[in-house]
Amino acid sequence: MTIVVRTVTAVIVSIMLLIVVFDLRSAPPSDSALWHAYLTEEELKHPLAKYWFNRAYPAPDVVAAITEGSLSEAEVLTWEQRHRLLDEGYLTGENGWARFEDGSAYIAVKTFFPGATAEMLDWWFEWAQREEDIRYKIWYPGAHYAMSQAPTPNAPDYENPKVYWGSSRFPVEDVGIGVARLRLDFVAPVEFGFDELPEGATMLAVRVGLPNGLLKTVDIIHYVRPVDGGVEMRSRFWIARDFEAMAGGLGLAAALADNRFVKHLVVPQALPMELALHCANEYAQLASFLPEVYDQYN
8 A cells, every 4th residue: 555655646746747847838928917807997998898797697407407416327428429419319418417436527518509600609719719808708707817829739730720720728717616727729620530510510629738738638529509599509528538648748747647546636526517517607608698799790
């Protein structure tokens, strides 16, 4: 037992040292003194400020599904089953979360966007990340603080790319367990094994990890498809499914971290439910104003 404890301690220390040494290696600078959940005096004068005050909330059945307890094993869509998102109809467990014995976790959330199209979502994921933090703040008032972006290191040269493919976003947000800065690498769906999508659909394929790129900790799919009256987004998060270096990172930290001991440390007990609620809230908020903002700013 002593040998095991020493080994685990050595692994954790090694990872921490790598994180310190390479901190901010791939991230643009961001002054934490400028991170604010509230609107500044200048932002209060902005035409978008009204959306910060007009809060929308998830449907009660979505909140109930998330808060009533974890999904059963049969309701979890495994990474290997991810292509079932393209099936017609719905899967069991469209809303909820699960945590597994190895420390990894899973999240599912479904959001209806009245009057919206997949094109609007594609536009939002480029426009909202640029120039002004208020664009990001109105997406989830009180939980979204700041946003910056940079080209993803060594991004592939995609054929007919969406504008946001090959971009790394660095949001500052509170997903329910404290304020943190993250890195989100937006990749083409083909990198997640999706060669073709149905007509009128789009997919956000995202790798999430540390800002310095040392560890990819989460894989996200937001699959958007047309439905009567608009579109729906079916979100899936696979948390700590495996650890690997993000683009421009180092494989050593990922290799050291990819074990159940570190996964339990990286994924707090409350994270799955809190992140599911965060996802439900931010997309309910976005759904409330997306068509209007798209018409005004596109």
